[in-house]
Amino acid sequence: MKKENIKLLAVTVAIFVTGLVMVYYVMENPTDSMVERMLSRENIWRAFREHLVIVGVSMAGALAVGIPGGILLSRPRFYYIGKVFENIVNIGQTVPSLAILALFYTILGLGFNTAVFAIWLYSILPILRNTFAGITSISDEVIESARGMGMTGRRILTRIELPLAAPIITAGIRTAIVINVGTATLATFIGAGGLGDLIVTGLSIRRNMIIITGAGLSALLAILLDFWIGQIKLRLVKW
Amino acid sequence: MIKIENLTKHFPGLDRPAVNKLSLEINEGEVCVLVGPSGCGKTTTMKMINRLHEPDEGEVYLNGKRASEMNQIDLRRGIGYVIQEIGLFPHMTIKENIATVPRELGWDRERINKRVRELLDLMGLDPEIYSDRRPAALSGGQRQRVGVARALAADPPVMLMDEPFAAVDPITRARLQNEFLRILDKMDKTIIFVTHDINEAIKMGDKIAVLREGELVQHSTPEELLDAPANEFVAQLVGRNRSIKRLHLIRVEDIIEEDADKYSVAAESGRKEIKDKLSESKVGALMVTDEQGCLLGRVDEQSLKKEGETAGELVDEIHDQVTADSTLNDSLSVMLESGEGYVPVVDEEKGFFRDIITLQDLLQEVRQG
Structure with missing residues (x-):
């Protein structure tokens, strides 16, 4: 097996094992009956599953909008709109994630859909911005020589622009996913569940073990997804 | 077209x-x-x-x-x-x-x-x-x-x-x-x-x-x-x-006369041959070539004072040369850089010595133009 594949496998297994050991430990050694009830296998799994769904749906949506959107804005005729958009995105990014959730709660009400929508919107920003920046930062000479050699616009996009922008685009996706997993822990405040349930409950009944379980699992999830995207980048970008 | x-x-x-x-x-x-x-x-x-x-x-x-x-x-x-x-x-x-x-x-x-x-x-x-x-x-x-x-x-x-x-x-x-x-x-x-x-x-x-x-x-x-x-x-x-x-x-190749023999000695030639040829050479030096005809260096009166019997032993290093497809301007720059009034010309593909080109040759070309 190749060295890079061994690393991928080893780190993935290590993160899974850490998570499983942690869950097993807290289930076997509850400090009292309230902790035992909160940290039942069903309850942890439910919270984790809800978290995964929020992250999965909102990330898939963010990728589906952010990358094509960034590509579109990078086309010469939209370039100035793109620049304006980039600034709006930068401002949008300064709004705290909790505020975004609260804002959409006032408009869309409580529930899973609101959480997914708000987190989706929040995750688009870094992906869109980096796709735009990655493509527009390619030197004019490279694009001009591609055009001069008779490559079509579509071929230039798929063979030149996207591969050259790949490092910056993947960096945007990594930023987005870390923010996304973190923000999803706040979804509990608008009744969308997730690992935030454990953290908030733990806080209100002052049981550290519950807080640590919720926080630990979401951190491990963020580390794992970030690592995976980093690995995808390594395999895409060979130069 | x-x-x-x-x-x-x-x-x-x-x-x-x-x-x-x-x-x-x-x-x-x-x-x-x-x-x-x-x-x-x-x-x-x-x-x-x-x-x-x-x-x-x-x-x-x-x-x-x-x-x-x-x-x-x-x-x-x-x-x-x-x-x-x-x-x-x-x-x-x-x-x-x-x-x-x-x-x-x-x-x-x-x-x-x-x-x-x-x-x-x-x-x-x-x-x-x-x-x-x-x-x-x-x-x-x-x-x-x-x-x-x-x-x-x-x-x-x-x-x-x-x-x-x-x-x-x-x-x-x-x-x-x-x-x-x-x-x-x-x-x-x-x-x-x-x-x-x-x-x-x-x-x-x-x-x-x-x-x-x-x-x-x-x-x-x-x-x-x-x-x-x-x-x-x-x-x-x-x-x-x-x-x-x-x-x-x-281009250099357009004006050289392919006088490789006149200006070069083989590495195994002895002192006598070197002396004879040196007296004929208009630049006071000879190029030393190996059996393929590639340039090894040069010998002149100074080198003859050194110990050694053959051109291969007496040879001094040479750093400047031009390829036959260079322009006269290229060879002029090389001469000015080296401070010598001549520069050896080598074949651009095979690397063997073809002739030397001198400042006089260049002057003549300019005068003709």
């Missing part, structure tokens, strides 16, 4: 046209150099040939066909294109870079591989070493070579070159120019070559078109340009020292 008729291009926001009613005819197999100060419209003119810019007025004809009526993509695939910063694709290997146009044309893998090897060989880059490297791992001169190879990949009859050798140091540039002319000699390409360097224009061009503010000032051979500049502007561009510029036009 290429006919440019009344070509005009305005860019928005500028009061005068970048190119103004330019007409020019370029024959098949000819190197036509567009030269002029920056902003004279030379690059714009070139880019209207492969339609990276669309002309406002006028037309470009390629083999009698209107460029504006051809499919833009097909047109460009049939024209080799090298730009100033070369524009190699940094994420692709050298092989992939060179294979760009063939791949767009849908060649099969085997044909592409064969062509890439052929071109790397032609450019003097070992395919085993360079095929799978990326542009960042190459020197400036090597990148320029790859850029030229990439433009030649699909064997286009026409090449457009926008200051292809501008981004390298003067020594590498002179070498690339010589190499390129040698390669061109074996092919039948029509070339539009853009430069702002009049010396490069004189050296590279069969014909030179001088442009100023989007208009054609003079279109003639380099010799005519030097002898009869059309107006004050061209005279200034060409500069005062025209006789020195003329040295760009003549």
Whole structure:
């Protein structure tokens, strides 16, 4: 097996094992009956599953909008709109994630859909911005020589622009996913569940073990997804 | 081959046209150099040939066909294109870079591989070493070579070159120019070559078109340009020292007499032979060659005072030489650098000693011109 594949496998297994050991430990050694009830296998799994769904749906949506959107804005005729958009995105990014959730709660009400929508919107920003920046930062000479050699616009996009922008685009996706997993822990405040349930409950009944379980699992999830995207980048970008 | 008729291009926001009613005819197999100060419209003119810019007025004809009526993509695939910063694709290997146009044309893998090897060989880059490297791992001169190879990949009859050798140091540039002319000699390409360097224009061009503010000032051979500049502007561009510029036009191999025997001794020759030949040599030195005829160094009166019996033992190192395809100007610079009144000439391909060229030879050429 190749060295890079061994690393991928080893780190993935290590993160899974850490998570499983942690869950097993807290289930076997509850400090009292309230902790035992909160940290039942069903309850942890439910919270984790809800978290995964929020992250999965909102990330898939963010990728589906952010990358094509960034590509579109990078086309010469939209370039100035793109620049304006980039600034709006930068401002949008300064709004705290909790505020975004609260804002959409006032408009869309409580529930899973609101959480997914708000987190989706929040995750688009870094992906869109980096796709735009990655493509527009390619030197004019490279694009001009591609055009001069008779490559079509579509071929230039798929063979030149996207591969050259790949490092910056993947960096945007990594930023987005870390923010996304973190923000999803706040979804509990608008009744969308997730690992935030454990953290908030733990806080209100002052049981550290519950807080640590919720926080630990979401951190491990963020580390794992970030690592995976980093690995995808390594395999895409060979130069 | 290429006919440019009344070509005009305005860019928005500028009061005068970048190119103004330019007409020019370029024959098949000819190197036509567009030269002029920056902003004279030379690059714009070139880019209207492969339609990276669309002309406002006028037309470009390629083999009698209107460029504006051809499919833009097909047109460009049939024209080799090298730009100033070369524009190699940094994420692709050298092989992939060179294979760009063939791949767009849908060649099969085997044909592409064969062509890439052929071109790397032609450019003097070992395919085993360079095929799978990326542009960042190459020197400036090597990148320029790859850029030229990439433009030649699909064997286009026409090449457009926008200051292809501008981004390298003067020594590498002179070498690339010589190499390129040698390669061109074996092919039948029509070339539009853009430069702002009049010396490069004189050296590279069969014909030179001088442009100023989007208009054609003079279109003639380099010799005519030097002898009869059309107006004050061209005279200034060409500069005062025209006789020195003329040295760009003549190659060393055109004036040497192939007197290798007279000026060289074999490494195994003894003192007596060296002494005899030295008295005959007009430069007071002899080149020492190995059995293949390659240059090992030189011997003169000073070396004879050293210990040793054969030329191979007495030899002094020599650092300066020119290839037979260099221009007289190249050899003049080498002589000035080395401080000697002569420089040995070696074959550009096989490396064997061919003759020496002296300052007197150069003076004679200038006087004749």
